[in-house]
Amino acid sequence: MTHAHHGPELIPPPAPTAAALSPPPGRTGGDLVMETLHGLGATTVFGLPGQHALGMFDALRRAPMAYVGLRVENNAGFAADAYGRVSGEAAPLLLSTGPGALTSLAALQEAAAASAPVLAISSQIPVAGLGGGRHGYLHELRDQQASFRDVVKSVHTVRTASQIPTAVAEAWQSALTAPHGPVWVEIPADILSAETSLPQVTAPDAFPEEPAPRPELTAVAADWLGRAERPVIIAGGGVVRADAAGKLTALAERLQAPVVTTFGGKGAFAWDHPLSLRSWMEDRHTTAFLEEADVVLVVGSGLGELSSHYGTFTPRGRIIQIDADLGKLEANYPALGIHADARLALTVLLETVPERTDTGAPDRVAATLAAIRDRIDGQGLDTEQRVLAAVREALPDTSPSFWDMTILAYWAWSAFDPRQGAFHSAQGAGGLGYAYPAALGAAVADPTRPVLAVSGDGGALYSIAELATARQHDLNVTWLIVDDGGYGILREYMNDAFGTTTATELSRPDYAALAAAFHIPATTTSVEHLATDLAKALAAPGPSVVVLPVHLRMFAATHEESGEA
Incomplete structure (x- = not known):
């Protein structure tokens, strides 16, 4: 008599299991990093090698991803931010x-302030030295994570x-979960370099969430907006990031x-739309318009220092605030706080808000913009407006632009029409040196446009x-350097506050000659020829530099008659 076998049948393992049981030889912890990144969809990585990170960079040689190496870690962070x-x-x-x-810390701070997704992966000292602070390893920090925990969204440790x-x-x-931001992973050097028998990483799970x-x-x-007589909308960077324009x-x-x-929301609403108040956040005409509203809908903005006209905005009406960052809800003004992705929230409101008829709104917008224009025109700042107009004339409509913390950028925050091109500046954290490496990262992400x-x-x-990075990778970035021989905006601030300046003046290298030393075409231009020279540089493939020696001044940000500075 035979007995039936009721246990599981022994069948050959499927192909993925067979591959997992026989991983290719010569792989290290660094390969696990690269395999995971590739499986998640990464196609390009940025960075700078170092002794402890060599296992990770050696694995990059075997990975199907492009590498863009910059010359300073902070700049690599700015490039990753823009990418x-x-x-x-x-x-x-x-790193x-x-x-x-x-x-890299200053770049990660900007990414955090601007909600830009950056995945920083750093090496660490060998496992044996962790937590001690006494082993004398090269580059050792007693608690490396602590330096980043206050800057990034999350910290992830590997042992x-x-x-x-x-x-x-x-x-x-x-x-990539809203609000986007930089994150930190650290992996000890010996784990990155040691061989591993672990199977190749396939299909890692990571599903970013969008708060509804x-x-x-x-x-x-919807009820408030439907019954409002003078509603107004403040659109912040969250609208742009959610692709909710x-x-x-x-x-x-x-x-x-x-x-x-x-300023972070530029591009969220068409500049020349009849309902567009544009971006004159630093003007009392705009602030007064917002204060007269009975309902203010704030989407994707925390109403921070710049967006509240340095805290002088005092709304008379009710505020509805939509933001994916829970910490920004009602942080500065009491409101009906709605924690949500901008696109999802706007979609719901579109389905539930009744249509209003207010034929006077475009006229009130036009009158406000005319008052702002008259006030600016009365300040004797023709050169500044000509320079900004020349940049707008030269830049193709769909090209992105990246602006450092400089006087021309402060003008651009309020007065520059981005058209179909994205506008980015360092106004999130306000550090210097953002524009050029960020532009390089953008050119890597989309090489089809200057x-x-x-x-x-x-x-x-x-x-x-x-x-050197621009030349090595032949990136389509034109760099406009406005040369006034110093820290121009700090010069103005110090003169206004103290009647004199200290530490604002700088020795002036020949920037055009310096660019030529890197084998990059460069032109020194003038206000009169800026539009032509800049357009020519933008039209030429590869990197270029345009130097404009000129002293620019800031516009007064408020009503002269108010007596405010």
Whole structure:
């Protein structure tokens, strides 16, 4: 008598299992990093090698991803930031331990302030030295994570090779979950370099989340907006990041609500739309218009220092604030706070807000813009307006632009029409040296369009080394350097505050000759020839530099008659 076998049948393992049981030889912890990144969808990485990170960089040689190496870690962070903004990917930023990692901090702060997805992966000292602070390893920090915890969205630690795929995938998901931001992963050097028998990483799971609005809150918001007599919308960077400009425009037209975009929200609403108040956030005419509204809908902005006209905005009406960053809701003004992705919230409001008819809204917008224009025209700043107009004339409509913290950028925040091209500046954290390396990252993300970077000479000196990067990778970036021999905006601030300046003047290299030393075409231009010279540089493939020696001044930001500075 035979007995039936009721246990599981022994069948050959499927192909993926067979591959997992026989991984290729010669792989290391660094390969696990690269396999995970590739599986998550990364196509390009930025960074700078260092002794402890060599295992990771050796694995990059075997990975199907492009590498763009910059000359300073901070600049590599700015490039990864811009790549993330343009591509929507969480741009990997590969760093070494200690000094290399710490040098990236200012860039990660800007990415955090601007909600740009950056996946920073750093080496660490060997496992044996962790937590001690006494082993004397090169680059050793007693607690490297502590230097980043206050800057990035999340910190992810690895102590064994098997932890690498999960840690990297969780960091990727964190970076791309609204609000986007930089994240930090650190992996000891010996784990990165040691061989591993772990299987190849396949299909890592990382599903970014978009917070949906609570329906009872959007119902209240829709009721307020439907009954408002003078609604107005403030659109911030969250609208741009959520790709919600179309939804915003539809809602503004449905409500006949004027729209002002914050400096970070430039491009969220068409500049020449009849309801567009543009971006004159530093003008009392705009602030007064906002204060007269009975309902203010704030989308994707925390109403921080710049967006509240340095805290002078005192609304008379009710505020509805939509933001994906829970910490920004009602942080500065009491409001009906709705924690949500801008696109999802605007979609719900579009479905529930009744249509309003207010034929007077475009006239009120036009009158406000005319008052602003008259006030600016009365300040004797023709040169500044000519320079900004020349940049707009030269820049192709769809080209992105990146602006350093410099006087021309401060003008651009309020007065520059981005058209179909994205506008980016360092106004999130306000550090110098952002524009040029960020423009390089954007050119890597989209090589089909020329990219413009605008710096003062003070900010340019932070980024000169990256001319070598532009040349090495032949990137389509034109760099406009406005040279006034010093920190121009600080010169104005100090004169206004103290009647004199200290530490604002700089020795002036020949920037055109310096660019030529990197084998990059360069032109020294004038206000009269700027539009022509800049357009020519932008039209030529590869990197170029245009130097404009000129002293520019800032416009007065408020009413002269108010007595405010």
